[in-house]
Every structure is written in structure tokens, then in C-alpha cells.
Amino acid sequence: MSGKLRIGVLASGSGSNFQSIIDNIKSGSLNAEVAVLITDKPDAGAIDRAKNHGIEHLLLKYSDFKDRDSYFTRAATELKDRKVELVILAGFMRVVSRTLINEYPNRIMNIHPALLPSFPGLHGQSQALEYGVKLAGCTVHFVDEGMDTGPIIIQAAVPAYHDDTEDSLSARILKQEHRIFPLAIRLFSEGRLTVIGRKVFIRGEKADGELINPSA
């Protein structure tokens, strides 16, 4: 191995989190390489980002598979074939099945635009606005079979203002997403994450507290 962590990215949308990972690799702050981008949509903006950076892209259309398990069995095969060590869900709009999780236990990361366990599922930002919270945020977590329920790696908070719209709050949260997702991947690449039960132990956390939870 080159020492670089081999990442596989799954994305359905514009892929701005995918871009932040690419940028962190380019700048040298993340010792990793993206082995493949898998999308479920032919018009995902993430595809252009892959092309722009010479990253292999694979389209796996959901409708070409008979069920969720067969979809993710195939995804797992493609990832393993490319020796992917860590799978990143960067705005991938499908709930991952057990077949992929079993191949990558505690090696699939997702980012969710809410301070979990508050507001799981779709539209975390608008759920937060409707509830009327004063702090919103985002969460990077390992993926288990639940909906946004896996062990939490990093969270970041942002203020929510009474005159926020879904767009203004989402933009504020997205800035933090672009910061903590690469950070979580870096911690993984440095071998500093250990999952025990529901807890993610982070080696050097206290010494490095400012880094881990800069928002707090």
C-alpha cells in the first residue's frame, strides 16, 4: 500500500461534500485517494467533479437491480475490486443494506445535516426550523442498518436564527459539513477511531479537543 487510504464515494446529488474531500486530498491535509465514485443517478453533479479530477465514475442505476440487497451486493463487489477501505456516503439518497454493511463494518461514513439523534431522515434542516431550535448542525457517523442511527464520530453546531430559511440554514450547516467530513476521514486514515458499542473512541481526543470539536 502507498499509505494512502483508498476511499469509495457514493453520491446522488451535486457532490459538494465529495468536492471538499477532493480539495482536502489536493491540499495534502488528507492522505487518501478516491478510488471510485458510484452514483445512482446519471445526472448527478458529482459525476462532473469526478471527471474534472480524473476519478473513475460508475453509474449503478437502482432500476437495473431487482432489490436493495442485490444493488448493494453489486456496489460492495465494485468497491472491493478497487480495494476500497472506507466508503463515504456524500449525499447518497438510499438507505444502505446489510449486504454492504457486512462487507464494510464501521467502515462506511455518512454525514447528516442535523445534530443527531435530533431530526434524522430527510430534510433535517427544515425539521430543525419547524421545531424552532436555536442550535442546528451536522453529524458524521458510521452507518448501521438504521436511519441515521450509527455511532457518531464528529458533530458541529451552528446557530439557527428566527428568520432563517431552509436555504440560509442549509448553507450555514454545509460549511461545517465541508469541514468535519474530511476531518473524520483523516482521523480514520490515521487509525485513531475505535468503535465500542455505540461509542466512537478517538485517540488523542482530549489533547486535540480543539481540532475534534472546534465549534464547541
Next chain:
Amino acid sequence: MSGKLRIGVLASGSGSNFQSIIDNIKSGSLNAEVAVLITDKPDAGAIDRAKNHGIEHLLLKYSDFKDRDSYFTRAATELKDRKVELVILAGFMRVVSRTLINEYPNRIMNIHPALLPSFPGLHGQSQALEYGVKLAGCTVHFVDEGMDTGPIIIQAAVPAYHDDTEDSLSARILKQEHRIFPLAIRLFSEGRLTVIGRKVFIRGEKADGELINPSA
């Protein structure tokens, strides 16, 4: 009126949040006076704090009342008799009944040691630790008939570390409680809070963002 907001405090325990309110009044940062402390327990530490500062204390033992409604009807009467404008639940371990809420609509504040809507109810801190969150915190909210469900006024976040105990996390959260509870009361005393639906509108919020959500 003297211009000072008249507060009634309900407490069951040591009353450290009660003390932080007293301290903020003494230092001049809160233009208010505590008209009465009501406790449901004869050994509540809050009683000594009231005595130390010449604040009237009233013991209303729960067992002396036939039900929750009659308890809080009496509490409402005592508060109104003293021209209390804002009721503060400072570690009061009873769920307030409609009889008090109807007398003080959006004029009862509670503090909860979690980033609501996560971890309502008892032991918010240990619930957070068991879940494995990386950000914990506290919430000041207006009281409705639910369990920690009322409109949110201020929230503050603190990091949660993998080696935290309930004590270490609670202490970190408590520091923030002592900061944001007096701040919420001050905003109320300045007439800056307006509740519309589930949302608390804070006049001057944007201009004063650093003050309102200093943790974010």
C-alpha cells in the same frame, strides 16, 4: 413598578441555577428581583441560598395536596399574590400542570441539560453519553404541557468526550446553564422575546448573535 422584573423560582434541589440568577442580579447584569422561592422539598439546598440573600421562601409539599392540579393552582396563587411576572423552573422535579401554564402562558422558563429535542426527560446527560453524541449541551425553553417540548429560547453546546462520566459531562453542561439561563431571563426582562407558534423570535438577534449563541 420599579422596572425590575419580578421572578418566582421553583426548585427541588441544590439550586445552583437559582444561585446564578441571584449572582447576575447582584452584579447588575440582570434587572430583576426574586420575589419568592418555592420548593417541594424541605431539605432543598436552594432554601439556604434564599435565606442567605434575604429572599422569601415557601415550602409547598407535594403530599399536602390532593393532586397535581391543586398543587399548581396553589403555586399560581402564591406567585400572583407576589406579582410575579416570570416563573423560573430551576431544577424543579415536577411536570407543571395546565393550571399554572394558563396563568403564565409563555412566562414559565425551564432549563434542560440536553440539546432538545434530543434527550428529554430525566438524566439528559447520561442519555447523551449512552447514545454516544460528540456534542451535548443545554436548552432554555418556555414551558408547555409536554415534557421539555416548549418553544426554545437559547441553546448552548459543549463537547462530549469518549471518557466522560455523567459527572464530568454534567459539570461542563452546568457551566453553560449558569450562563444561558440568566441570559434568557435578561432577554425576557428587556421585552425582546416573542413566541409565535413553536418559534421564539428574539429582537436584535442578528445584531447580537455573538451574545445569543456564543457557543456556536
